Amino acid sequence: MIPHRPIRLAFTLTALAIVGGTVVAASEEYFDRLGQALSASSLHGHVRARLSGTVDLEAYHLPTPAPAFIDTTREDLFNPRLTLFLDTQLGERVYLFSQARADQGFDPGQSAARFRFDEYALRITPWADRRGSFQLGKFATIVGNWVPRHGSWENPFISAPVPYEHATGVWDTETPRSLNQFLLWNHVRPGLSVFNTANEKKFRLPLVWGPAYATGAAVSGALGQFRYSAELKNAGIASRPASWTKAGKWWTYPAVAARLAYSPNPMWTFGVSAANATYLRPSAQPTLTAGRGRGDYRQRTFAADAGFAWHHWQLWAEVFQSRFEMPLLGDADTVSGYVEAKYKFTPQFFGAVRFNRQTFGTLLDGPRPPIHWGRNLWRIDVAPGYRLTPHVQLKLEYSLHHEASAAALAAERTQTLAAQLTARF
Amino acid sequence: MTHCRVPLLALLLAVLPTVLRAQTTIEGRVSLPKTTTAPVVNQRYEIVSKGGIVATNPPLAVVYLEGDFPKSPTPPVAQLIQKELAFVPALLPLRVGTKVEFPNLDDQYHNIFSYSPPKRFDLGRYRPDERPIPSQVFDVPGLVTLRCDIHEHMRGIVLVLATPHFVMTDVAGNFRLTGLPPGRYTLKAWLDSKTTREQAVELTAAGNMRVDFPASP
Structure with missing residues (x-):
């Protein structure tokens, strides 16, 4: 047993470095040969398949309670993860892909290791000019511009931006019976029961739940400099992983989303997205007033995004405006966004910085002044990274999180440290 | 007549060193490995897919003459x-x-x-x-x-x-290396990062050689 936290963190980082060094010792050529061995083709190359993946070793030094959806009461957490991708191309028109993970949960936690399929989809592209393609399966949302870099190798950070991981006090399992209860759930007022404090994380919804791998269909294509995409899924963008594979009455109120992007050249991309879905699970129906259904309470989201890349710079920005329609309380509005920049200082050393912000609208509080339903926050993430080889990279991340004061609660600042070693094959 | 001979002689004197220096050619064949599997393009988060068939690059070898040049x-x-x-x-x-x-x-x-x-x-x-x-x-x-x-x-x-003396084989492994200076050298055939075959060669002023690089047993 290692007694002190700094020593434990140093021990973990040293272990990561040793493992990293060992992996580096296996030359880049080994990984290239492995990649070749995990590829197969037949019928004169018209059917091709490739198995690839990443191995992540993550270490966290966390505040209490742990940020975002990290589910632990510990201050230090080690999280290994194996991610496997299977990409299959059938001729020029048919593409299948799947992603499976073995880890301690979609977000790091204390639970036992588990294996699950996060994505599996079939895409058909009937036209050679890319005017349209159709996709069916369980796959990441088309909303926003973060999804293409949400994998551990592509993401310059270890965490997700605030809109994709900050848990609001909106629950999907039940609706609040009063404003006071809703404010308790949002940690705007103190006094949340011990039971809820221990269990609430699994009920709380963010604005967008990470890549939102829900089940459904999508159409997308390119018309000149414009790209369009639209999806119809069983669960909305705020839904949590437990909802993404559900069928049956989940399809009573399908979720819809669309994105239109304009890319005048490879340097710039601008996009707008919209999404509309009920955010309540079927189990929330008994908590609704008589005559009302889940479909009456929706999350309506509008988003704008921009991306820029030139030489060794990459910049992204997104802003979301989302409205949760709450029974008895009215509309709970929130605005969340971030600006993120990455720069390669040398061929192997890069750094990234991100400023996140989320603000909450007000709800009527009887005769008293309207009250913000959540605590406004900002977060700064700084992440240096180093590519040891074309297949191995090490990232560190420091996050400073600030939540504004609310009612009897003082403002809070918390810090999170994380390290992630990734081997890609 | 004399007027014609002088420029002709000058021309011969000018090209003679080049003729004597670099007229040797080596021809041969390198046994190439089997065609490798063509890659699959990762298009998971490409909103717009484009085809997906990437040209297969057949294995080729590079044959070169090693020496001081x-x-x-x-x-x-x-x-x-x-x-x-x-x-x-x-x-x-x-x-x-x-x-x-x-x-x-x-x-x-x-x-x-x-x-x-x-x-x-x-x-x-x-x-x-x-x-x-x-x-x-x-x-x-x-x-x-x-x-x-x-x-x-x-x-x-x-x-x-x-070295300035190198050539790529065709897809069948055939190569032809021309304009080589006389001398003793090592002729190498690079197939991949782990496989380079070599043979010692002695090139004369005017002569063609055939050198084959058979597959390793």
């Missing part, structure tokens, strides 16, 4: 193109000191980089119409593996050689 007075320039999400050519042998330009003929970004010890660089993202065309000088002999930070399936190889 004078340096080139003017550094040569070569091009390695990015087209349809592939490096063209996929294998580029060149003489040490060569400047290589990397034009992007696709309508999207590429980000070429190499972590190979002889040449470590990262060109970053640049527009197809950007000038000057990004380039690198390869000034250390060795094998340089090129990759793209955006398209993980892309692979290119630059073989930097300390």
Whole structure:
């Protein structure tokens, strides 16, 4: 047993470095040969398949309670993860892909290791000019511009931006019976029961739940400099992983989303997205007033995004405006966004910085002044990274999180440290 | 008549050293490995898929004459193109000191980089119409593996050689190396990073040789 936290963190980082060094010792050529061995083709190359993946070793030094959806009461957490991708191309028109993970949960936690399929989809592209393609399966949302870099190798950070991981006090399992209860759930007022404090994380919804791998269909294509995409899924963008594979009455109120992007050249991309879905699970129906259904309470989201890349710079920005329609309380509005920049200082050393912000609208509080339903926050993430080889990279991340004061609660600042070693094959 | 002989003699004297110095040719065949599996393009988060069939690059070998040769007075320039999400050519042998330009003929970004010890660089993202065309000088002999930070399936190889005498085989493994100076050398056939075959050769002033590199037993 290692007694002190700094020593434990140093021990973990040293272990990561040793493992990293060992992996580096296996030359880049080994990984290239492995990649070749995990590829197969037949019928004169018209059917091709490739198995690839990443191995992540993550270490966290966390505040209490742990940020975002990290589910632990510990201050230090080690999280290994194996991610496997299977990409299959059938001729020029048919593409299948799947992603499976073995880890301690979609977000790091204390639970036992588990294996699950996060994505599996079939895409058909009937036209050679890319005017349209159709996709069916369980796959990441088309909303926003973060999804293409949400994998551990592509993401310059270890965490997700605030809109994709900050848990609001909106629950999907039940609706609040009063404003006071809703404010308790949002940690705007103190006094949340011990039971809820221990269990609430699994009920709380963010604005967008990470890549939102829900089940459904999508159409997308390119018309000149414009790209369009639209999806119809069983669960909305705020839904949590437990909802993404559900069928049956989940399809009573399908979720819809669309994105239109304009890319005048490879340097710039601008996009707008919209999404509309009920955010309540079927189990929330008994908590609704008589005559009302889940479909009456929706999350309506509008988003704008921009991306820029030139030489060794990459910049992204997104802003979301989302409205949760709450029974008895009215509309709970929130605005969340971030600006993120990455720069390669040398061929192997890069750094990234991100400023996140989320603000909450007000709800009527009887005769008293309207009250913000959540605590406004900002977060700064700084992440240096180093590519040891074309297949191995090490990232560190420091996050400073600030939540504004609310009612009897003082403002809070918390810090999170994380390290992630990734081997890609 | 005399007026004609003088220029003719001068011409002969001018070309004679060249004729005596470099007229040897080596022909032969290299046994090439089997065609490798073509890559699958990762398009999971590409909103717009484009085809998906990437040209298979058949295995080729580079045959070169190893020895001490004078340096080139003017550094040569070569091009390695990015087209349809592939490096063209996929294998580029060149003489040490060569400047290589990397034009992007696709309508999207590429980000070429190499972590190979002889040449470590990262060109970053640049527009197809950007000038000057990004380039690198390869000034250390060795094998340089090129990759793209955006398209993980892309692979290119630059073989930097300390000799001006090299040639690539055709897909059947046939090669013809011309203009070689007389002397004793080592003829090498590079097949991949782990496989280089070699034979000692003695070249005379005017004669053709045949050298085959059969597959290893």
